[in-house]
Amino acid sequence: MEFSMAPMEGITNYIYRNAFGECYSGLNRYYSPFIAVHEGARMKRRDLKDILPENNRHPVIPQILTNNSDDCIKACRILWEMGFPEVNINMGCPSPTVTVKGRGSALLRDLQKLDAFLSDVCTSSDNIGLKISVKSRIGWEDPAEFEGILAVFAKYPLKELILHPRVTREGYGGTPHLEIFCKNLLSKCKFPVAYNGNIYQLSDYIKADEIMDFAGNCVDHVMLGRGLITRPYLAENLAKWDSCKSKMQDDASKSSQKDEKMRLRSFYETILEESKKEFGGEAQVLSHMKELVNYWAMGFTDGASYLKEMRKTKRLIELDILFKQLLVNEEVIIDDNNLKII
Ligand SMILES: Cc1cc2nc3c(=O)[nH]c(=O)nc-3n(C[C@H](O)[C@H](O)[C@H](O)COP(=O)(O)O)c2cc1C
Helix, strand or coil: CEEEECCCCCCCCHHHHHHHHHHCCCCCEEECCCEECEHHHECCHHHHHHHCHHHCCCCEECEEECCCHHHHHHHHHHHHHCCCCEEEEEECCCCHHHHCCCCHHHHHCCHHHHHHHHHHHHHHHHHHCCEEEEEECCECCCHHHHHHHHHHHCCCCCCEEEECCCEHHHCCCCCCCHHHHHCCHHHHCCCCEEEECCCCCHHHHHHHHHHHCCCCCCCCEEEECHHHHHCCCHHHHHHHHHHHHHHHHHHHCCCCHHHHHHHHHHHHHHHHHHHHHHHCCHHHHHHHHHHHHHHHHCCECCHHHHHHHHHHCCCHHHHHHHHHHHHHHCCECCCCCCCCCC
């Protein structure tokens, strides 16, 4: 199985990805948070900076967000000229600020438009040898929509379809519709299908594999989002488990407390220092670090009460002190079914 870091806007920027690669392993690839493509294929300088090869120590697959095929084609060409062999298209974002413009998962609402969009984009990318992958949901309102959506995708030579099996109205809550993977629908695809959703710990991965039969469904890539942010050692544990299966079940999930705390501290320090250089102003750095500690704290016993305090902080130094207290006083929840992910 291959594992990748999910794109997460506001979190998995190049600083995060570089620091992650220094402190942790287990990932085969990284995806950039979405780059919004504006009229005329304009992309923000800040978004392009995030994917520039000189800023990335690990190869990144850029993800773009647009519903206009002309802009998409132009943006793909720009990215191809920058040296990217693959571009991922966001068809999964459920945020109303995105879908109101017909972007993200709103692309799944009108199958004729989706078909025309993919036809234009895939023809053009084929001409230049650029690979197109798609990150998608299974529908807008009802999982039954997926059959029709998949029939459209299946017409095109996608590099990969990364599937988050929820519909738009479900946001990121509730349980993913794993049955989609069991319905033999995916056998219609000529391209590989990757799974994404609610893998927070080893037991989730094992359970997901039992239900969805990754091998039987030719799933050889699992994309990790909130689980990996909360427990950055997650991909390592999953990869260890994969290589040794049941023999390693216990060992794979039990890294030492001390090692994990030291690694998280070094991960935190690296991101903090680099973010100070990137963002400049204390308020911006503080808000970014709060976003991260929101996740990390939930990977600790009683992380919730530290989180309450950390959210109230107005200075970086206060956050720093609280985070270090958390590292000293609390235990890392190595594998716990009660883990709560926000
Ligand atoms: C804060 C946040 C930001 C996200 N940003 C993106 C994004 O830029 N592009 C994208 O395709 N998905 C984005 N997602 C969705 C994740 O990539 C992933 O599909 C989702 O979190 C479900 O996977 P998980 O259950 O492993 O977290 C975001 C999710 C969250 C919570």
